[in-house]
Amino acid sequence: MTNYEAAWLFLELADRVEVAGDNPFKAVAYRKAARLLEGLGEPFAEAWAAGRLRDRPGIGEAIHAKIGELVQTGTISALERLRREIPPGVMDMLTLPGVGPRHARNFWKVLGLEDLTALQEAAEQGRLRTVKGLGPKLELAVLRAIAQRDAAPGRQLLGLALPLARDLRESLARQPAVERVEIAGSIRRRAELVGDVDLVVASEAPEEVSDFFVRMPSFREVTAQGPTRVAVVHQGGLPVDLRLVEPAVFAAAWLHLTGSKEHNVRLRQRAKERGWQLNDYGLTGSGFSLPEEEDLYRALGLPFIPPELREDRGEIEAAEKGELPALVEESDLRGDLHVHSEWSDGTASLRELREAAARLGYEYLAVCDHSRSLAVARGLDAERLRAQRREIEALNAEGHPVYLLAGVEVDILGDGRLDLEDEVLAEMDLVVASLHSGFRQEPERLLARAAAALRHPHVDILAHPTGRLLGHRPPYALDVPALIELAVETGTILEVNATPDRLDLCDLHVRRFVSAGGLVAVNTDAHSTEHLVFREYGVATARRGWCRARQVLNTRSLPDLLAFLAREKGRRFSSA
DNA sequence: GCCGTTTTCGGCCCGACTGTTTTCAGTCG
Structure with a gap:
């Protein structure tokens, strides 16, 4: 079971405790535990077995025992009990806007409604208003919510x-x-x-x-x-x-509305410890003038915390110790190491891509078109790659401020081999490897394929490592912590793919990777000149992963980048 | 269910809006 799945069970437990009408602070505690599990830097079962969870804040005796139960039996008996007690249709009611745990409980316990269909009927018949405190407006809201349920876009x-x-x-x-x-x-x-x-x-x-x-x-x-x-x-x-x-309280309102909720809770606790109260209108009782967010943080004894870090994932503790990272910024990027041209499935010519890169102030751009097995994308074979290189060399001879690297995005085949021979890969300035097939393979097989690429001496970067497409396709069943460990060991760069529906690696994985000593590349995977600006989302993801500029390969100058690639290649071959 | 330089019991962040109410509960963020 993954940390994410364990966290999800605690979130479900929290929801069910609320509907059951138990002490609502239990739910708060379970949600806090869920957050901790999700952000844990190691498999939760290992951490539990080694006793490393016992002293974490928010983990008391009872929750520690529940985690142990989860490790040993794969479930939590308290959750199983609540699953038997509360009909699934009642939990569905919580997804309706305007219906929280109290309403859901009333519908179920007082009116005997056990699913959305029964709720809809009761609302149509005007029976919700027979419960004290509920009226016709709620009936209308419920009917509208049910009607719009499937039409709602979600996030x-x-x-x-x-x-x-x-x-x-x-x-x-x-x-x-x-x-x-x-x-x-x-x-x-x-x-x-x-x-x-x-x-x-x-x-x-x-x-x-x-x-x-x-x-x-x-x-x-x-x-x-x-x-x-x-x-x-x-x-x-x-x-x-x-x-x-009012203008005078803008900063406090902006801070509050920016959140996250969990970050705000921590700040408010901090204000309280100092005898003040932090709310949307400022620090009551402090007497400070607080025109900007910086002033509010300073009053609380903290430096300004960038919004991307405000998730209560340790940023307050880091801020206290003066250990907040100087996060990478868009202006730090000197180039893009993964773009496609019209040679494969991109729409722009090499010249057009180069001009677009120049407009962003880049020093270099790595053209990494697909390799031959990706036929739908008109993947390149050795012969066309060599032809493309000749065009790139001719362009580079023009003395343009943007230097083009002749790269390739080579497919990792179903058996872990790469889609091009070693002698062809050896000619490339940069090799980006990626999985484009066999998404549904067993975790062991997927990891073996990825591992083969990471260990391959010619591979510089692993692109969009988990293959997820937000809202369309879940990540491969890949053991990402193991992948990260191996990438650190082999010195392979992992990509932070900036395409808005990829953002792959994701923020939490970026943090894990760079804190273990890994280097990322923030690449757009652009298929047209317009896509180069997607770098904004890649940089945002890197920042949410606590990433500094020096941990991003493409913040280096062109000479430093070329020296790095040459050095790495030498190292890989001497250790291979 | 957690937690303690105010506390081992009694707190737990705080406010806006809505709907159902004559003072507040529920939901949401």
Whole structure:
């Protein structure tokens, strides 16, 4: 069982405890344990067996015993009991917006409703209002929620939500009543998937702003409207939350709305320890003027914490000790080490790609078209690769500021061999290896294939290591911690693929890899010149993985990069 | 269920909005 699966069981336990009506703080404790398991840097069973979980904050006697039960029996008896007690349809009710554990429990215990169909019928017949505290509005909300359940988009890619948020921000910024407007929430933290758009506006005339906002044509409905908060739904289905505050308290509101919830909880505890209260309006009782987030953090004895780190994954402890990493920035990138041209399935010529790279201020670009077995992508064989190299050499002879590297994205075949002979790979400036087939193989076989590539002396980079496509395809059943260990051992670069639906490696794996001494490459895998700007999402993922510039290969200058590749090749051959 | 330079018991972050209510519970973030 993976840490992620264990964490998921504790989250389920928390939900069920709430519906069962047990002490709600139990649920809080289980969720905290789930977070810890998810972010644990080693398999939870090993950590438990070695007694390393006992002293972790939030793990007491009872939860420690439950984890032990999970290790030994594969399940948790308290969870099994609640699964028998609460019908599955009742848990489904929690997915309806506006229905939390109390409503679900009332529907079940008071009205005897055990699934969404029964709930829908009862709502249609007006029977929900027979429960004290429930009325006709809730019946309507329930019916609408059930009707829209399948039409709802769920969480959306950062790559879609961030541009939308920026558009909305620009529109608001042009309003005279708006003094300042910023993006907050999970988009500001650059989460890979986001559930809504959060915006904060500073204004002396909030009603003017909210009137303008609800009339914007890009929204399909207004779901809440009060003096300080407006909630709407964008035409694409993404909810948008607008918070309106006085300019003087903007920073506190921005901090609060940026979250994460868990990060905020820690900051508020910290304020409380100092005899103050931190809320959306500032630090009550502190007497400080706090115009910016930096000032709030400073008042709490901390340096500014970048939004990408605000997940309560150790950033507060690191900040306390002055050990926050100086995170890699977009401007640190000197090139892109994985792009495709019209030679395979890309749309741009080498010259066009080079111009686009120049516009980003790059020093180099590695052209890594597909290899021959990927026929759907018009993969290149040795002969076409050599022809492409001749074109690249001719272009490089022009003295252009962007140097092109002749690379290849070589397929790792089903049996672990590479799709091109060693003598061909030896000619390349850069070899990127990747899995494009056999996604559903057994974990052992997948790992063996990946391992063969990592150990191959000609392979420099493993591309999109887990193969996931956000919202479409789960990661391969690959033992990523083992893969990471081997990549560190062999000195192979792992890619942080910046394509918005890949972001692969993901943030947690990046953190694990770089903290173990690994180097990543933030690559766009661009198939057109427009895709080069996807680097923003790759850099965001690296930052969420606590990545410094020196841990990213393509922050190096061209001479340093070439020297590194040559040195690595020499080392690999002497150890092979 | 966890936790302790206020505490081994009594707290646990805090506020906005909605709906159902004449003062608050539930949901959400």
